Amino acid sequence: MSFGLNSLLKKFFPKSLFYRALIIVAAPVVILQITISIVFFDSIWIKANKGMTRSLVSEVKTLFDAYRSEEEDDVRFLTNLYKKNFDFVINIKTDEKIPETRSDRRFSPMDRSLRREMKPVFGSNYWFDTVTYIDLVDLRIQSGNEIIQVFFPKSKIAPSSVRVFVLWITFPSFFLILIAILFLRNQTRPIVKLSKAAERFGRGERVDDLRPSGASEIRKATIEFDKMMKRINKHLNQRSEMLSGISHDLRTPLTRLKLQLAMTDKKDTAKKMASDVDEMEKMLNDYLQYAKSQSEEDYVEININEMVSDILKNYNSSKYELNENNIITVQGRKNLIRRSVSNIIENGFSYGNKIFVELKKSVGNAVITIEDNGPGIPKKEYENVFKPFYRIDKSRSLNKSGVGLGLSIAQDIVKSHGGNISLSDSKHNGLAVKISIPF
DSSP: OHHHHHHHHHHHSOOSHHHHHHHHHHHHHHHHHHHHHHHHIIIIIHHHHHHHHHHHHHHHHHHHHHHHTTOHHHHHHHHHHHHHHSOOEEEEEESOOOOSSOOSOTTOHHHHHHHHHHHHHHTTOEEEESSSSSSEEEEEEEETTEEEEEEEEGGGTSOTHHHHHHHHHHHHHHHHHHHHHHHHHHHHHHHHHHHHHHHHHHTTOOOOOOOOOSSHHHHHHHHHHHHHHHHHHHHHHHHHHHHHHHHHHHHHHHHHHHHHHHHOSOHHHHHHHHHHHHHHHHHHHHHHHHHTSSOOOOOEEEEHHHHHHHHHTTSOGGGEEEEEOSOOEEEEOHHHHHHHHHHHHHHHHHHOSOEEEEEEEETTEEEEEEEEOSOOOOGGGTTGGGSTTOOOSSGGGTTOOOOSOHHHHHHHHHHHTTOEEEEEEOTTSSEEEEEEEEO
């Protein structure tokens, strides 16, 4: 039961910290104001309004009874007293009837209270209007062929303090909530900055503008995140430096081996050994490219359409089809994304006679789909081919060069940009590679 209620609340409540904190602050204020308003209207305003209306009806009933007594002196005397002491304006109209159109408002507290007190006393022989005049109520009572028309101030049946009370209860609430919004925005801004910095760092961007601010807990979290980020960057730099040293140390003996093989008399053996040396050198270069894919290249705006078209210029136009419907731009490391797409396109040309490239937009992502008409890859191998140095013993790896780092490098680059790369069967009987990169 509680799990279902929690799921329902999570569905309708806001997700951001700012709006959740605002609800925590504003909800008690609003509930308190509503409670006070209900108590006030129920115990004070309604009762006061009821008493004032009942007193007014009694006064009107006294005037009506005096008029029906047919003692003209008493009627005139009471009429003058009402005009003088109660601010009543009384008119006696002969040969008239009360209007048939209803002018009272059904949902007005004033009209409802007046109607509730008038009906038991006068039945249906009355009519009143609280709309036509701003400060007056027009009340008419049928007495035979005559109508007693009474004009009296609205203040006699509606306490004037209600508007003041509403103003005092409304404006301070809005003022307090406004102050809460300003303070909450200042308190949540450092959390938002920290989350954005973490997102940027997760994509491989450099984060140089992270400064501790806000509450002490948020400052501590920011400081610890900055320390962690520096340790990771230091580790990556050390790895790159180590690989650079390995590259320098291995290239020298490989060069000497090439020279010695070139000078040997056994040409057949030298040719085979030279092929092994070349493969070792290629493996070393590919591994260095894979390890350095998280380089310090800055993020720039990349036009995916221009980049893919520029890559395809190096191939025969009859061997590829490019389908593009929109101009697509993303933020990223241009050389790395270019290398990732180039690896996939080169694999497509290596294993098929023709490739099919499609560029489109999805919800928040740029999607690059590259298909070929080659032999494809078994579905059970989809996850394995992304492992470094993994090569399939059949199908696409048959008699092909490479050390099994192309897809690994491509996946590493795409994921460092917050994207995703997936494989599927192509409708051209080959392999389809789908690259998604967020805008």
